[in-house]
Amino acid sequence: MRGRTVPKTLAEKVYEAHVVRSTAGEPDLLYIDLHLVHEVTSPQAFDGLRSAGRTVRRPDLTMATEDHNVPTLDILSPIADPVSRAQIEALRSNAAEFGIRLAPMGDRDQGIVHVIGPQLGLTQPGMTIVCGDSHTSTHGAFGALAFGIGTSEVEHVLATQTLPQYAPKQMAVTVEGELPAGVSSKDVILAVIAEIGTNGAQGHVIEYRGSAIEALSMEARMTICNMSIEAGAKAGLIAPDRTTFDFLQGRPHAPQGADWDAAVEHWQTLRTDEGAVFDREVVLDASTLTPFVTWGTNPGQGLPIDGIVPDPADFADEGERRAAEQALAYMGLEPGTPLREIEVDTVFLGSCTNGRIEDLRIAAELLRGKRIDADTRMLVVPGSVGVKAQAEAEGLDRVFLDAGAEWRGAGCSMCLGMNPDQLKPGERSASTSNRNFQGRQGKGGRTHLVSPSVAAATALTGKLTAPADLTPAAPAVV
Numbered sequence: 161m162r163g164r165t166v167p168k169t170l171a172e173k174v175y176e177a178h179v180v181r182s183t184a185g186e187p188d189l190l191y192i193d194l195h196l197v198h199e200v201t202s203p204q205a206f207d208g209l210r211s212a213g214r215t216v217r218r219p220d221l222t223m224a225t226e227d228h229n230v231p232t233l234d235i236l237s238p239i240a241d242p243v244s245r246a247q248i249e250a251l252r253s254n255a256a257e258f259g260i261r262l263a264p265m266g267d268r269d270q271g272i273v274h275v276i277g278p279q280l281g282l283t284q285p286g287m288t289i290v291c292g293d294s295h296t297s298t299h300g301a302f303g304a305l306a307f308g309i310g311t312s313e314v315e316h317v318l319a320t321q322t323l324p325q326y327a328p329k330q331m332a333v334t335v336e337g338e339l340p341a342g343v344s345s346k347d348v349i350l351a352v353i354a355e356i357g358t359n360g361a362q363g364h365v366i367e368y369r370g371s372a373i374e375a376l377s378m379e380a381r382m383t384i385c386n387m388s389i390e391a392g393a394k395a396g397l398i399a400p401d402r403t404t405f406d407f408l409q410g411r412p413h414a415p416q417g418a419d420w421d422a423a424v425e426h427w428q429t430l431r432t433d434e435g436a437v438f439d440r441e442v443v444l445d446a447s448t449l450t451p452f453v454t455w456g457t458n459p460g461q462g463l464p465i466d467g468i469v470p471d472p473a474d475f476a477d478e479g480e481r482r483a484a485e486q487a488l489a490y491m492g493l494e495p496g497t498p499l500r501e502i503e504v505d506t507v508f509l510g511s512c513t514n515g516r517i518e519d520l521r522i523a524a525e526l527l528r529g530k531r532i533d534a535d536t537r538m539l540v541v542p543g544s545v546g547v548k549a550q551a552e553a554e555g556l557d558r559v560f561l562d563a564g565a566e567w568r569g570a571g572c573s574m575c576l577g578m579n580p581d582q583l584k585p586g587e588r589s590a591s592t593s594n595r596n597f598q599g600r601q602g603k604g605g606r607t608h609l610v611s612p613s614v615a616a617a618t619a620l621t622g623k624l625t626a627p628a629d630l631t632p633a634a635p636a637v638v
């Protein structure tokens with residue numbers, strides 16, 4: 161009888177293919193295929209290399225960009241904030257000293273680290289990808305095992321191109337059926353986090369699968385994988401398929417010619433085996449989902465937009481009740497208020513969650529020929545210079561400007577306000593980013609996480625609004 165191999169998940173396959181050393185009682189040593197670097201989490205790592213007299217082991221597998229601190233207006237003037245300026249300057253001198261490719265402000269490849277990796281075709285199926293940034297999970301949309309690391313680990317990867325790791329647990333999020341019109345992958349992931357909580361996937365890699373996931377574009381898949389970390393997951397991934405290969409083909413770093421064919425042949429094997437065991441599984445019916453918005457101060461405090469601000473007293477769990485009380489006090493919200501009645505000052509369309517071309521197209525379609533609410537400001541910040549150029553080639557910048565929105569340069573921007581794009585104390589935003597923590601978008605700022613279409617609809621009315629609310633009711637049949 162032939163021996164049977166144990167069925168494996170996709171994440172297990174990618175992990176095991178990269179183990180270069182495994183010893184009982186010790187972490188495995190994992191080979192890293194791609195190391196992305198930005199200015200916030202790298203300065204001490206380079207300092208460490210320098211003081212140990214070490215070099216970067218594989219500069220060719222390392223790529224740096226400026227994103228968190230970059231101004232989105234007037235990028236040619238010196239950065240006013242001394243901390244921001246120092247981080248950018250440190251990255252520039254470190255990249256030059258250690259021979260690492262850098263996309264600085266003004267470069268055509270500059271942008272948010274998780275937007276440029278896929279855009280350049282650096283992100284590929286089956287890879288291990290790390291970055292000193294929690295939203296590295298974004299790259300899992302290509303069937304890569306991609307996760308955030310700390311600054312000391314950045315130093316380790318720079319020096320050795322490897323990382324000590326323990327095998328993560330496996331979780332499946334299966335979404336079957338068809339998403340209703342106006343419901344996006346952002347709503348799916350907000351619904352998942354609302355269901356399992358911000359620690360629900362702790363220690364796990366999530367594989368997203370099912371017919372609703374397979375039907376998503378790469379941009380939409382990236383949005384879902386991006387927020388895996390907000391459910392506490394180590395990483396999130398999706399098996400590569402035709403959609404993945406079509407997205408990658410022809411990109412600057414994608415394999416070409418015969419190498420491309422060989423790569424696709426290999427990538428097609430990157431699937432979870434029949435019978436592979438997951439430690440946890442969550443199943444969602446796509447047809448029941450609606451636009452989701454958050455009302456609180458963590459990404460799990462979200463509800464369908466048809467809902468009302470919850471009453472903390474209704475939470476059975478003591479911890480959740482306290483968290484809800486604190487969240488409502490910070491957010492300045494009263495229990496029972498319909499979510500649709502919440503007025504915002506600012507709409508932010510951008511970030512590594514929803515700052516890609518498809519996100520801008522979706523929002524622009526809703527704004528075309530209309531004016532945003534007179535008391536609401538809308539900031540549109542493309543995720544990269546490449547996304548900005550593409551949007552301008554399609555005339556989307558005009559659509560946003562004609563609607564009264566601001567069209568900015570590429571970067572993280574108001575996602576976390578490390579640059580001048582911030583909320584003032586007490587101001588409220590509808591934001592397509594991924595975190596609604598206290599003070600995240602500026603001290604005292606209040607954030608409601610939404611999808612790009614809810615962001616655009618909200619900009620038009622000045623209140624949290626679903627795109628379907630804008631469509632005039634169909635005439636009654638006589």
Ligand SMILES: CC(C)[C@H](C(=O)O)[C@@H](O)C(=O)O
Binds near residue numbers: 200201228292295308
């Ligand atoms: C600055 C960086 C370390 C941080 C992260 O790791 O996620 C940032 O990108 C964020 O989104 O909060």
Ligand code: SF4
Binds near residue numbers: 293511512571594
């Ligand atoms: S856009 Fe936001 S979430 Fe993404 S890397 Fe930048 S700060 Fe972090």
